[in-house]
Amino acid sequence: MKVLYSNITKAIKAKPKIENLCEDLTLIGIEVDEIKSFQGDKIIDFDLTPNRGDCFSVKGLARDYCAFKDKKFSSVTKKSFKGQTKFNKKIKLFAKDACPAYSAVSISNLKLIKKFPNYIKKTLKAAGIQSIHPLVDIVNFVMLESGQPMHVFDQDKIEGDIEVRFAKTKEQIKILGEKNLKLSKDCLVIADEKEPIAFAGISGSLNHSVSKKTQNFLIESAFFRPSIVKGKARRYGFQTDASQRFERGVDFNLHEDALKEALAIIQEIYQVDISNVETIKNKHFPKKKVINISTDDVNLKLGTELKENTIKSILNRLEIKLIKKNKNFLTFEVPSHRFDLSIKEDLIEEVARIVGYDNLPQIKNDPITQHYEKSDYDFINEVKTFMINKGFNEVINYSFLDRQILKNLDIENESISIKNPLNNSLNTLRTSLLPSLATNLEFNINRGQNFLSIFEMGKSFSNDTHTEELNLAGLIYDDEKFKNWNTNQNYDFYYLKGILENLFAEFRIEKIFWKKSQNDLLHPYASADIYIKNKLVGSLGSINPRFIKSLGLNKAFLYFEIKVESLPRNDLGKLIAPSIYPISQRDFSFEIDNKVSYEQIENCIHISSKNFLVGTKIFDVYDGKNIPDGKKKYCI
């Protein structure tokens, strides 16, 4: 909300420096977003929290400021008003609870007798409100000052009487700004005998709005219950100055006084015929809320030792009046402008606000006894630390990406879309971390990197049974022409497999099986699926060459992705004392058929040597000279 500095100083009847004013307002919870110079004055842009509808006006801000500074503040300048003519329409409040009070007045024969005041124009401009018609400008000015939104109709376009009711089935309204809204039955409208003339508390209808040609005017000032206005404008994707105020709550004792204030300004500037102010009020009209609270309640929550009198006088400064007292509690009455106060805690906050949060005590905390558990977060961090020690840099990518990327990789099945994405390149939740890491690779290659070793720990999402799964994925890309002088590391399948074997060993994960991969993202003959016992936990290998181009790359990379949830969390457990005898080693060479796997040979060794075997190590694989076709030699 943008407000002129001079309008605030006028309302508080004092001229504190703008920095001090803003500092004080900030300390009572009214945040200042920005201060800008404007026509020899300053505009202060406030960032109001949604609970403080009462501060949505110059007077509201001034009232809170004066309460904090313990200064007198007179909120309403009651204007007496008498109309010359009789208001000749009937007002029918059908939605009795949604709109329990409605005032209206007719105006005609407008004749300017004075220059239209500049302070009104300046105030509106500072607030970013367009000047539309002098009468509209005046009611908008009064809204900015008092907080009461009002609406000006072209009375000649209203057919018959006025009713306040909920929208009928299929009813529509074309609001200011040419938008056509299909109203639902929970939308409150102001209607004439024919159709809605306003979306209550939100916007007038375009067909009934004033123009230069308008001769007769009708001004509405009403109380609409916040719950009725709440969220309605947003539902249709917009907001107005009126809707913002009504949904937060406008002082229910204000609508008539604000209207009279507007009329007083009109009479100052124009020679004009004004009817009496017609006000209809029903028994649903809100009553002031009362809250019971004790001194102990306040002190227990704040850790303070405030006296009853202090609490009483603080609340009194905020117009929260003590109306009853018994030996257990005090009963306070909440003023009509405070919609946010309904329970004890709300009053406690008011006390704290005025005392000043910085003046509240700091109290050492009592220890809490709760069962300690090792959290998964620790495990995740240990895995991350393992990865960096293996040379991988950690990356963090957005969880959403362009659906097309998933489509290109044939992994868009069961993916979850975002209904309201920020843009189309972020419209779908990722089903794998691969596209994210591949994008990182492309980005870094374009910036001159020819080696990359990265990992990410993040979630993948899908519509099947597991909606979200934490995955660990890593990528290695090596296109380095000039390696460090004495390093000759071959980054291949076995390098990556070695890292994962180390990872499983580090976390004491056993019963790992490596099988030819069924993962279509990977090279069909140079990749493996990883099983723990008989559960698939992930895969590793070279990216399938058919995807290299669509990922924007020229060369393959190594990749793995495993499900973190599927990794057992094995504690260290019992440590076993090693055998006191030294290890003895034997080496064997086998010339075998090409199709025999190392796993098969290792299994044979394990079965035949039972308890004596400490471990096996393959130290040479040979299929060159002197080895017949279709055979290979393994030295173990």
Added chain:
Amino acid sequence: MDLDALKANLVKDFQEIVSQEELNQLKVKYLGKKGQITELSKNIKNLPSKERPIFGKGIGELRSLCEDLLDSFQEKIELKIINESLEKDRIDVTLPGTFKSQGKLHPLTITTKRITDFFSSKGYLIEDGPEIESDYYNFDALNIPKDHPARDMHDTFYLDNGNLLRTHTSPVQIRSIEKRGAPLKIICPGKVYRSDADKTHTPMFHQIEGLVIDENVNFGHLKNEIMTFIDFFFGPDTKVRFRPSYFPFTEPSAEVDIMDKKSKNWLEIMGCGLVHPNVIDMAGLESKKFSGFAFGMGIERMAKLSYEIEDMRSLFSNDIKFLSQ
């Protein structure tokens, strides 16, 4: 030759040796089967029995002297050989070592860990929850009913499966109360999502949120926890201010600012407050019995302040030059 003459020869001989061969020759010369000490010792049988013990002792001493000299010269010669061979092993110590790549944790991971380390040392359990949430956990259970203007403050991403991406880590509070009851002391780091993107906002970011529930928890306890944390994270001279704010799930609510040491501007770092009684009740505890406090901060902002990062988006560009610092 008598004992004294032999001893003088022995000492003299040892003074002149330079190589292993000469040392070996000396060993044969004196201690060998036909060595001079061996030969001389054979004379004992020609001596009168009275003199034999003295002579025997003299021979023994000479033999030990010779053995000691052999040992010490053996050491000297070995050392000399090693020293001579070292020269051939000369290397250029300024050449870089064998390359072993070492990765780095992401700055957000490091920042999160700094924060969680502090709170877990104070007995907080670390909790996490789903990133895809229901309307109920993200809003209703946190006292943000439908149409509440506070929903405006959360530009929510809605999903085609009827759920949403959590806009804050607060749903974890509710899930933890439901799971663990009270007393409770938890800290929940995690990813959150809001439809917002500019220099200071990214559509995905990280929050960390703490919750303490017990009997008689008050605002003073909250202040103490926050002050100790700020002292730890930003250093002991940090100026702090608490100011009233609004969150539907806390009452009273506060925003915490610290003063930037350079610019002297107040910087907002976290929101906090006493847990709203509606939230406690909705999560299945009795607000008459239990009270609590909660606080939450954006990890990007904390990282930004720690590492003086200008553009929040650089945290997600995953430029290796940035990450490997």
